[in-house]
Amino acid sequence: MIGIVPAQGKSRKPFRGGSAVERNPVVVVSFPADNEARTLLGRELGEFSRLVFLKDLIDPEKRKxxxxxxxxxxxFILGREISSPELLFLKKLRLxxxxxxxxxxLPFPFMPxxxxxxxxxxxxxxxLAEHALCMALALGKNLLPLHAKLARGEFDNSRESLWFRRASAAILGFGGIGKATARLFRCLGMEIRAVNTTGRTLEPVDWIGTLEQLEEAVRDANVVVLSLPLTRxxxxxxxxxxxxxxxxDAILVNVARGALVQEEALYVHLKANPSFRAGIDTWWVEPATHGEFRLQYPFFELENFLGSPHNSNLVKGIFPVALKAAVxxxxxxxxGEPPLGVVDPADYVED
Structure with missing residues (x-):
């Protein structure tokens, strides 16, 4: 499928969940879709919509x-797909x-x-939940410093590690990632404390509250996982x-956004408290958002620190799953049904 894929004939009216789906809307795909993605998009949307693959349109007038x-x-990554001036062309965009x-x-001031x-x-x-679990386990079992000692010829088998079955986890941000993380931690027999915007959940937890109760949530937790959106x-x-x-001796794991944590405060705390540990997958300055990876403090000189290059989502087979959820x-x-994951720009843009 190249460029524009016209809507199929109207011989069969599509339905979704008992609701008639609107016919012939124009769906513009701005990310570079491979053959697998195009097949999925054609199967799910091509029957009742006009698919336009923006990367196939070289002529600026056709893009416009x-x-x-x-x-x-x-x-997918809007800043790499459409320039801010081009966003002004989206005058009839509805979703x-x-x-x-x-x-x-997202460039919220330029969004329609x-x-x-x-x-x-x-x-x-x-x-992401698997990654959070792996970081917590690696840090809780002291795998990195013990590996380093063995590499130096030191056989130190005297260091105790965390027994996760008797431990508790505070999960800050209890949406999809937080709930998936809780399910994995529960398999280890951990107590689950959750923080979300309402202080309510149908998910089995031992305690739940809001950010107003943050101190209560984290005070005695062995593991603290950050899975919150980055907002004002x-x-x-x-x-x-x-x-x-x-x-x-807590373990802090961040698989959400680097800026949730104050960089200087974390470094100072790690350096002053060797028994405190942190696992970071998302950073303050990253190539995708800043064009480079840069740290203000030498975190990697600390043995109580573990980092990964924001690749917790990169597992084989995940992209079609994520694309299907978006579609x-x-x-x-x-x-005509209420969409999920609706974002309020006011949560992100400073007054």
């Missing part, structure tokens, strides 16, 4: 015309659907005001005070 006609925009769960990098903006919340949850409210959430609330939300919207 496609964007001006778009009812739905399906994007922006991201393939990403985190949308803090009339469009509903949706994240792909929960679509990448299982791989959560930026810099974990600083000196919050780190001091935590156990001296399902597009279908939900076009069927």
């Amino acid at each position: 015309a496609a964007l001006e006609s778009a009812d739905v925009l399906l994007s 922006f659907q991201s393939l990403l769960a985190g949308v803090d990098a 005001k009339q469009a509903v903006l949706c994240s792909n919340a929960g679509a990448w949850a299982e791989p 409210r959560t930026r810099g959430l974990i600083g000196k005070r919050e780190l001091e609330w935590m156990r001296e 399902d939300n597009v279908c939900r919207f076009l069927a």
